[in-house]
Amino acid sequence: MKQHLNMIKLMVVLLLIPVVCIAINPPGSFTATGKYGKISLSWINPGDVNYQRTDIVRKINSYPGTITDGVMVYSGTGSSYENTLVVKDVVYYYAAFACNGINYSNPATASATPISDISPPSSPGTPTENFPDIDIIATGTWLLQWDTQAQDEESGIFYYEIEEKVDNGSWTLVQYVSGDTGTASFNNKQSGSVYYYRLRAVNKAGLSGNFSSPSDGIRVVNKAMVLPATASVASVGQDGKFALVDVPTNAYASGTIFGITQISPPQTDLLQANPPIERLLGNAWQLIAVDGNNKLIQPNNNMVLIVSYPDPDAATDTEDMERYRLYEFDEGAKTWRMVPGSQTIMGTNNMIQIVIGNLSTFVVAKLRDIVPPEGIGSFTVIGGEHEVNLSWENSRDVDYVYTTIVKRTDRFPGSPTDGSVLYIGTGTGYVDATVTDSTSYYYAGFSWDGTNYSTATLGST
Numbered sequence: 105m106k107q108h109l110n111m112i113k114l115m116v117v118l119l120l121i122p123v124v125c126i127a128i129n130p131p132g133s134f135t136a137t138g139k140y141g142k143i144s145l146s147w148i149n150p151g152d153v154n155y156q157r158t159d160i161v162r163k164i165n166s167y168p169g170t171i172t173d174g175v176m177v178y179s180g181t182g183s184s185y186e187n188t189l190v191v192k193d194v195v196y197y198y199a200a201f202a203c204n205g206i207n208y209s210n211p212a213t214a215s216a217t218p219i220s221d222i223s224p225p226s227s228p229g230t231p232t233e234n235f236p237d238i239d240i241i242a243t244g245t246w247l248l249q250w251d252t253q254a255q256d257e258e259s260g261i262f263y264y265e266i267e268e269k270v271d272n273g274s275w276t277l278v279q280y281v282s283g284d285t286g287t288a289s290f291n292n293k294q295s296g297s298v299y300y301y302r303l304r305a306v307n308k309a310g311l312s313g314n315f316s317s318p319s320d321g322i323r324v325v326n327k328a329m330v331l332p333a334t335a336s337v338a339s340v341g342q343d344g345k346f347a348l349v350d351v352p353t354n355a356y357a358s359g360t361i362f363g364i365t366q367i368s369p370p371q372t373d374l375l376q377a378n379p380p381i382e383r384l385l386g387n388a389w390q391l392i393a394v395d396g397n398n399k400l401i402q403p404n405n406n407m408v409l410i411v412s413y414p415d416p417d418a419a420t421d422t423e424d425m426e427r428y429r430l431y432e433f434d435e436g437a438k439t440w441r442m443v444p445g446s447q448t449i450m451g452t453n454n455m456i457q458i459v460i461g462n463l464s465t466f467v468v469a470k471l472r473d474i475v476p477p478e479g480i481g482s483f484t485v486i487g488g489e490h491e492v493n494l495s496w497e498n499s500r501d502v503d504y505v506y507t508t509i510v511k512r513t514d515r516f517p518g519s520p521t522d523g524s525v526l527y528i529g530t531g532t533g534y535v536d537a538t539v540t541d542s543t544s545y546y547y548a549g550f551s552w553d554g555t556n557y558s559t560a561t562l563g564s565t
Contacts, residue, residue, distance in 0.1 A: 128152050130209040131200045136216035140258035140309060141192070143216045146184040147200055154204040157181055161199050167213045168199040192218045221309035225256035228264065230317040231301050245291035246322060253286060254305030254313055262308045264288075269300040269318070293324045295365050323363065323392055339389075341366030345412045347389040347466075355403040356393060363392045369467045370433055377431065377440040380472035382555070385413045385428065388467040402462050410457045413468035421451030422502050427473070430456045433465040440469065473555040477501040480549040485563035492536040492545060492565055494527075499551035499558065506530050508550045508557075516562050517548040 129150040137144045149158055158181065161174040168174035177198075178185045190196060196218075199211035229252025254261050261283030267275040268290075281288045283305065293299055302318040338348040347364055356362070369388035374381040389411060395401050411430060417423050430447055431440040443466070448457040456468055481497040498507055509527040510517040517523035526547075527534045539545060545565055551558040 126154060126204060126206055128155060128202050128204040128207060128209045130212045131158050131202050132212070134198075134200045134212035134214050136196070136198050136214035138216040138219050140219060140221035141190070142186050142188045143190055143196055143218055144184070144186055145178070145198060145200075145214070147212065149181065149183060150202050150209070152202070152204065155202060156205045157203050159201050159203060159208070160185065161201070162187070163197045163199075164194065165197070167197045167215070168211065170211075171201050171208050174199070190218045192220055194218070219258075221256075221259040221307060221311060223256070223258060224311040225254045225261055225305040225307045225313040227314045228252055228254040228303055228305055228316050231266075231303060231319045233301075233319060233322045245289065247287055247289050248301050248319070249287045250303065250316065251286070254283075256305065256307040256313075259308035261305045262310075263306055264303045265306060265312070266301060266303045267315070269302075270294075270297050275302065295324050295367075297367075298323045324365070335362070337362050337364055339364040339366065341387055341389075343387060343414070345386055345414065347391075347412075348410045349391065350408040351403070352405050352407065355405040355407055356401070357395070359395075360401065361394050363390075363394075365390050365392075367465070370438070370465070372439050374440070374469075375472070377442075377469070379442060380474070381431070381440060381469045382427075382472040383470050385416070385468040385470060388433070388465050390465045391463040393463060406459045406461050408457065409460045409466065410455055411466060411468060412453070412455045415451075415454045418454075420502070423470075424451030424454070425449050426502075427471040428456065428468060429471055430458055431467055431469045432460075433467070435464075440467070473503060473553055476556040477504055477551040477553040477558045479551055479558040479561045480507055481561070483547075483549050483561045483563045485545075485547050485565045487539075487545075487565035490537065490539065490541065492539050492547075493533070494536060494547060494563070495533040496549055496561070498530060498532060499553075501551070501553055503553040503555075505552045505554045508552060509534060510548050510550070511536065512546045513543065514546070516546045516564070517560065519560075520550045520552075520557050523548070 129152055131147040131149055134147040145160065149155060157179060159171055159176060160178040161168040161171060162177045163174040177187050194217065195215055197215045199213050201211055202209040229250045231248050231250045233246045233248060263283050264281045265277055266279040266281065266288055268278040269275045279288055298321045300318045300321045302315045304315045305313045335351045336348060337351065338346060340346045366387045367390050369384050393401050415424065428449055430443045432443050434441050443458055443460065445459055478499040478501050480499060483496045486493045494509060498504060506529055508520045508525060510520060510523040511526050512523040526536055547563045548560040550560060
């Protein structure tokens with residue numbers, strides 16, 4: 105009985121002892137920042153020794169008053185959180201509570217509104233190729249890379265648009281790559297062309313940034329080599345013609361990359377060439393050298409260039425010697441000019457050899473004929489009954505084409521069109537039956553070489 109009474113006294117004493125509430129400080133510096141598609145929360149956890157975690161509750165219409173007054177979006181010991189389950193233009197109210205395992209602190213509050221992304225991303229860095237500026241067509245593949253990524257703090261980079269320009273053409277969209285990459289690969293490019301690249305970023309809101317600066321270009325060639333102190337570099341084109349360059353000592357430093365490629369010749373007004381050109385003979389050859397910094401460089405010493413060409417008149421070498429010459433393309437004036445210096449024409453082998461002091465684009469061309477042919481010879485005019493007999497000797501020029509005979513009744517013709525044209529051909533005589541007796545007739549004969557007429561050879565009766 106006595107033991108039972110003691111237990112009752114102990115229970116009464118325990119009931120009279122007050123419960124101790126262990127308080128905890130709330131999180132500090134609690135902020136909410138509205139961004140595209142999310143709200144960024146940050147805070148500083150309290151330094152209380154009994155701190156265990158931070159719980160964050162969210163409401164739409166007002167700040168949560170207690171830990172159960174809203175939707176819990178976070179529970180942990182971190183100091184930041186991205187709340188992504190949000191709708192733009194809606195105000196969200198947050199309350200952060202620190203917990204010590206028994207009690208919660210007073211709330212720290214903050215509010216924010218998700219926003220629409222109205223800012224385009226920044227521009228990426230200038231792209232570069234992982235090849236020197238000359239790429240051998242046998243490889244035909246290179247990697248484009250950009251070290252500086254575009255930035256977009258709101259919605260982030262979704263993808264990159266890459267545009268390509270060939271030679272002096274227009275920019276064309278050629279590839280999309282993911283926003284988390286910094287490279288793109290290319291292949292199957294045409295020999296003889298220069299390829300340039302630029303890119304821009306597109307964010308997840310669909311906004312495009314500005315294009316990067318273009319790459320410095322990569323030239324695709326069908327023959328290239330790293331030069332030793334001296335070298336001979338030769339290339340055979342698809343048409344079977346070739347170009348060969350003898351590079352002497354110290355023309356370039358060792359390690360220079362030297363490229364030769366056969367290309368379609370630039371289209372220009374051939375009459376504006378210096379001197380004027382009648383026609384180009386085959387394709388052109390582009391000679392290029394770059395140093396270790398991918399810079400185009402010219403030689404320090406002269407080099408010997410030999411180029412073969414298709415001969416439309418293979419039956420004779422005379423025209424080769426007189427009218428076939430090597431021209432180079434003037435990039436500034438956009439026209440052809442004859443390569444200065446002595447050109448060795450090897451008509452039998454259809455080759456031209458010359459010493460050059462600079463690299464350019466070269467082509468063999470046929471000079472426009474500016475020298476009139478020799479006139480007809482031994483021109484005789486003999487009047488007969490109801491007719492006039494004409495005879496002559498044709499021009500002996502190699503480019504002679506035909507003879508034209510013209511007639512007038514008042515004076516000698518001054519040109520092949522100055523009168524009645526009686527005859528065009530390669531014969532050596534003609535009978536003019538369109539005459540009247542006792543009438544004076546004046547005749548002129550002209551040679552034609554396909555470009556020019558000779559001076560007139562005259563006769564009358």
